[in-house]
Amino acid sequence: xxxxxxxxxxxxxxxxxxxxxxxxxxxxxxxxxxxxxxxxxxxxxxxxxxxxxxxxxxxxxxxxxxxxxxxxxxxxxxxxxxxxxxxxxxxxxxxxxxxxxxxxxxx
Numbered sequence: 727x728x729x730x731x732x733x734x735x736x737x738x739x740x741x742x743x744x745x746x747x748x749x750x751x752x753x754x755x756x757x758x759x760x761x762x763x764x765x766x767x768x769x770x771x772x773x774x775x776x777x778x779x780x781x782x783x784x785x786x787x788x789x790x791x792x793x794x795x796x797x798x799x800x801x802x803x804x805x806x807x808x809x810x811x812x813x814x815x816x817x818x819x820x821x822x823x824x825x826x827x828x829x830x831x832x833x
Contacts, residue, residue, distance in 0.1 A: 734814075750829045753813040757823060765805045768816070772799070775820055 734741060753762040755771045762768040765787065769779075772789055780790040780798065789799045797819050801812055810826070817824045 751810055751813060751826050752829060753808075753816060754825050754827050755823060756825055763805075765801060765803065765808075768801070771823070772816070772820070775823060 753768070754760065755762060762771070776792050777789040777799065778792050779787060781788040785803055787801050787803055789801070791797055799815055799819060802808055813826045817826055
C-alpha cells in the first residue's frame with residue numbers, strides 16, 4: 727500500500743481511497759452546478775462565502791474566513807496539483823456549497 731490518498735468513512739469504517747482516482751474527481755459549486763476548473767474560479771466562489779487570502783507563497787495559497795474563524799484552507803497555486811485532499815477540505819468547511827463528484831470512466 728502506497729499510503730497516499732484520502733481517508734473516508736464508509737458504512738462506519740474508515741478506509742483509504744487511493745489518490746489515483748482523484749484524476750476522475752471534480753469539485754462542484756452546488757448552487758450554480760459549476761465545476762471548479764481554476765484557482766481563480768474557486769477563490770471567487772469562496773470569496774462569496776466569506777473566505778479571503780491569508781497567506782501565499784510560490785507553491786500555495788491559504789484562505790481564512792473574514793469573520794475571524796480559525797479555519798484555514800490551503801490550496802496549490804498550480805491547479806494541476808489540486809487533489810482529493812484539497813477538494814474534501816473545501817467541502818468539509820463549506821458543506822452546503824460544494825461537493826466532490828466522480829466522473830464516469832470510459833471503457
